Amino acid sequence: MSDPTIESPSRENDRRILIMLTVFICLIAVVILVIAAIMLSLIISRNNDVDDDAKGSKLDAAVQDIDECETSIHSCDVNAFCNNTIGSYICTCNPGYFGNGKSCLDINECTTNVHNCDANAFCDNTDGSYTCACSPGYTGNGTSCAGHNCDANAFCNNTQGSYNCTCSPGYTGNGTSCIDINECTTNIHNCDANAFCNNTQGSYNCTCSPGYTGNGTSCIDINECTANVHNCDANAFCNNTEGSYKCTCSPGYDGNGISCTDINECTTNVHNCDANAFCNNTQGSYNCTCSPGYTGNGTSCIDINECTAKVHNCDANAFCNNTQGSYNCTCSPGYTGNGTSCIDINECTTNVHNCDANAFCNNTQGSYNCTCSPGYTGNGTSCIDINECTAKVHNCDANAFCNNTQGSYNCTCSPGYTGNGTSCIDINECTTNIHNCDANAFCNNTQGSYNCTCSPGYTGNGTSCIGKLSCLMYLKLF
Ligand SMILES: *[C@@H]1O[C@H](CO)[C@@H](O)[C@H](O)[C@H]1NC(C)=O
Ligand SMILES: *[C@@H]1O[C@H](CO)[C@@H](O)[C@H](O)[C@H]1NC(C)=O
Ligand SMILES: *[C@@H]1O[C@H](CO)[C@@H](O)[C@H](O)[C@H]1NC(C)=O
Ligand SMILES: *[C@@H]1O[C@H](CO)[C@@H](O)[C@H](O)[C@H]1NC(C)=O
Ligand SMILES: *[C@@H]1O[C@H](CO)[C@@H](O)[C@H](O)[C@H]1NC(C)=O
Ligand SMILES: *[C@@H]1O[C@H](CO)[C@@H](O)[C@H](O)[C@H]1NC(C)=O
């Protein structure tokens, strides 16, 4: 593509000064060395550098020349030509190099502006040469570039005598006008179903949708629940779903899952505590405690029979009466008090007894008893007089009369006897002169009485005795 034979004007001027200096030196040598004047002048005019050693040996070598170039005993640079001369040789740097022939360096044609690239081309220096490439938007061989009308997003392909434009991948059009292909809307992308496709100029990219992870062409669901990147409440279940997750409040809690509050089952009456139980709300639940007086697990409470279970505090002299959830105590008959403390009622002194008037009332613990008074018989509440006389339980003397009284009896000595009734002794009416025997009678005491017998000579019943003479007299009276 580049032409290394064409050199820049500045380089030619440098070379001309060098050549002129060399020609001046050589002309002096020509004057001295007349033998090879024509031959040497020809050589000097074409070469810029002559070796001093070669110069010195020219006269000696003229007779029998050795080709140093052929025999490789020269000291030319690898980037130089070796030209044999009579008796010597000349080193000349190759085109694209500069130096004295023994040491040659690459000429940077691009920076020293000795290239022939087009103004609309890039110059690229190479070892010993350079290359030219048309800038984008231009087409040509580099030394000659012409503007093309390919789109910025097209390849410009040079052809024989022309060029053509091909839209770059991701673009569509005739080359002179290329527009981006929206791979996303035309569905020619390879994004995952769970990815966003983002169209870019000439291409597209894939971004996994929220809740998915991956490189876009392959997206997998993020398990937010196990990865702990959810915002579910501490009292909620986290349920992973495709691309997302769901929060559900735990049983006993109410809310949207992100915020869950305890349900008070007790106040909202959604508990199953027994009617006879306390409902106690807890975090997420509740518990049931049977009310005092009831036993059970709380959901089912049954009355405790404190009376039979002997867990009551009724007085020993009280009745225990079980009730739903409790019990009550009633003092036994004969006792008074509140039931837990009962004291004996003294029916005798408080006159609430039913003893007979003729009975003794005897108070006992919780009751009393009635005992018929002496002289009476019965159960105490009803007492009847004992007739000691007929029942022969008296102690009257045999010679006494027994006289029953209410509750007792008395004894009266029979006539003719004297004493207190229980002991009676015969009265001797005869000696005590309380008889009525006639004066003319004999008094004869007997047990309980006496009898009178008319004295002899007298006749009569004893209480009245008349003499037998007297009888005559009596008759005389008549
Ligand atoms: C480069 O192209 C120009 C114009 O077509 C032509 O004149 C020139 O000779 C070409 N150079 C080379 C080295 O092909
Ligand atoms: C080398 O010498 C030969 C003959 O002597 C000549 O033809 C040729 O041009 C010379 N080359 C250079 C680079 O001077
Ligand atoms: C057009 O040129 C570009 C780069 O120079 C090349 O990659 C492409 O294959 C060429 N296209 C054709 C159809 O020649
Ligand atoms: C463009 O040029 C390239 C290289 O010469 C050729 O292969 C291709 O077929 C051309 N394309 C068109 C559309 O002419
Ligand atoms: C290329 O396409 C553009 C837009 O459709 C149009 O304006 C232009 O004339 C076309 N060029 C060629 C060479 O077909
Ligand atoms: C990618 O595309 C989606 C819709 O397809 C859009 O919501 C999102 O903002 C885009 N992202 C960027 C970074 O443009």
Ligand SMILES: *[C@@H]1O[C@H](CO)[C@@H](O)[C@H](O)[C@H]1NC(C)=O
């Ligand atoms: C994908 O394309 C959008 C839209 O051009 C861009 O904003 C985003 O940075 C791109 N993302 C990546 C990962 O290249």
Ligand SMILES: *[C@@H]1O[C@H](CO)[C@@H](O)[C@H](O)[C@H]1NC(C)=O
């Ligand atoms: C995307 O990831 C999948 C699975 O890891 C892999 O097979 C694929 O080569 C990746 N693609 C790119 C463009 O990295």
Ligand SMILES: *[C@@H]1O[C@H](CO)[C@@H](O)[C@H](O)[C@H]1NC(C)=O
């Ligand atoms: C949530 O997941 C649990 C087990 O992890 C399951 O028992 C429950 O039915 C799920 N709930 C919903 C609403 O998907």
Ligand SMILES: *[C@@H]1O[C@H](CO)[C@@H](O)[C@H](O)[C@H]1NC(C)=O
């Ligand atoms: C249970 O609730 C009742 C009233 O509903 C209350 O009196 C009782 O102290 C509570 N018990 C506990 C252990 O919190």
Ligand SMILES: *[C@@H]1O[C@H](CO)[C@@H](O)[C@H](O)[C@H]1NC(C)=O
């Ligand atoms: C019932 O709940 C109360 C209040 O939180 C608590 O103090 C009590 O220990 C619980 N009782 C049982 C049997 O769990």
Ligand SMILES: *[C@@H]1O[C@H](CO)[C@@H](O)[C@H](O)[C@H]1NC(C)=O
């Ligand atoms: C409570 O006790 C009742 C009756 O014994 C029984 O049916 C019920 O299952 C019990 N409930 C619980 C939670 O133990």
